[in-house]
């Protein structure tokens with residue numbers, strides 16, 4: 248049994264919880280959205296969170312009965328919401344309010360595709376060459392932040408018992424200060440920044456560096472996945488914000504009469520659920536059908552990569568490493584299959600379109616170069632898979648290749664590990680993923696750019712003794728199970744409680760060990776039941 252938290256011992260904030268994220272936890276769509284017809288008589292379907300943060304936070308919100316503020320998108324979302332943009336969710340047994348913020352096309356273009364994803368995204372991933380800045384992007388980012396901040400402040404004011412406003416991610420660099428100016432110190436404001444924070448040397452190219460830092464310093468708690476991102480943030484504050492004092496050891500910034508705690512919380516996954524679904528009959532059936540339909544031999548060595556099509560994920564670099572392996576070690580030809588599950592993302596942005604072309608071309612090249620009538624070296628999967636199928640792929644893949652060129656955390660690595668119910672897979676993990684801070688000691692480390700070494704590490708992982716591979720995987724599974732998604736949230740809510748001086752809380756998340764993982768919890772050491 249993995250996981251450490253029953254529903255009863257989970258932390259829920261004592262204050263009214265207001266979560267703010269760009270993506271919404273439930274979205275509504277017309278059942279025949281491609282088929283036209285009158286919106287009046289069309290059936291509306293609810294699309295539920297299937298993974299990641301929205302899926303993880305949804306049960307917390309159901310217990311907390313708070314409000315979730317998010318971008319409402321499309322006609323069906325509007326049809327089911329009231330005049331204020333509110334709808335109760337989950338639909339079958341509603342327990343919290345989804346407060347939608349309506350964005351028009353220009354707002355989406357300039358705030359989401361513009362400043363968020365063509366300025367902050369590349370900037371924070373240290374990829375300044377991919378930044379496209381336009382003044383209108385910034386203006387719109389400001390005005391959209393104001394709209395989300397107004398919605399959050401209104402929800403916060405409605406509560407008599409005080410509120411915790413919890414922002415998610417880089418879409419809201421200014422909103423914390425905007426909320427603070429409306430609600431004062433009564434409201435606790437926290438934010439989790441899900442992507443890296445770069446060094447000052449990179450961040451100073453941002454024309455709005457000062458405004459963004461000021462915006463974020465209105466938080467009581469600012470969370471990053473790993474310590475180096477906290478250190479980079481403090482370094483930026485030190486260089487840019489005059490008058491700010493920093494307690495480097497404690498991770499505290501005093502500025503303009505306010506204190507911000509800057510701490511790391513390495514996000515986890517719902518390991519118990521993944522394990523359960525990976526071990527299900529549906530997962531096995533999917534795998535058997537998939538292998539048949541792709542002509543993958545039963546004794547083939549299968550590696551898997553699962554990514555959004557994003558230039559930070561190192562997908563072409565990974566396929567080139569596979570190509571190098573096939574080139575330099577002919578014994579893998581006909582025996583090794585790399586499955587790339589890729590989902591289209593942000594494809595209105597030219598850098599993403601270019602990446603899509605590059606991935607397609609690289610796959611085609613490798614398959615043309617080495618493929619035969621009965622063997623395709625690189626198999627692409629683009630359709631959305633239900634969780635059972637995805638976890639079935641993870642479980643049966645001999646290798647998980649997770650090779651981002653830069654990543655805040657990368658939960659695919661943790662999902663792959665959680666799905667290894669037979670303890671027999673090997674995780675190859677980029678040194679440049681936040682996950683490497685947690686799992687780096689037991690994964691096979693790779694530099695995505697070092698093609699030859701990457702290919703050799705694939706060979707090493709394949710040829711290592713099954714005992715060594717199992718030993719590594721058991722350690723990895725212990726770490727992933729011990730600091731899972733629940734533990735991550737408990738850690739954050741516990742820290743918020745501590746900061747508010749509402750007494751010592753036992754966050755239930757154990758002591759972090761030197762690897763950034765967590766020790767001292769109930770995951771079983773021998774892996775027998777894990």
Ligand code: F6P
Pocket residue numbers: 269270299300416441442592593
């Ligand atoms: O990794 C950061 C993040 O915002 C995630 O929280 C999210 O799952 C992912 O990027 C996808 O982003 P988008 O909402 O742009 O599709």
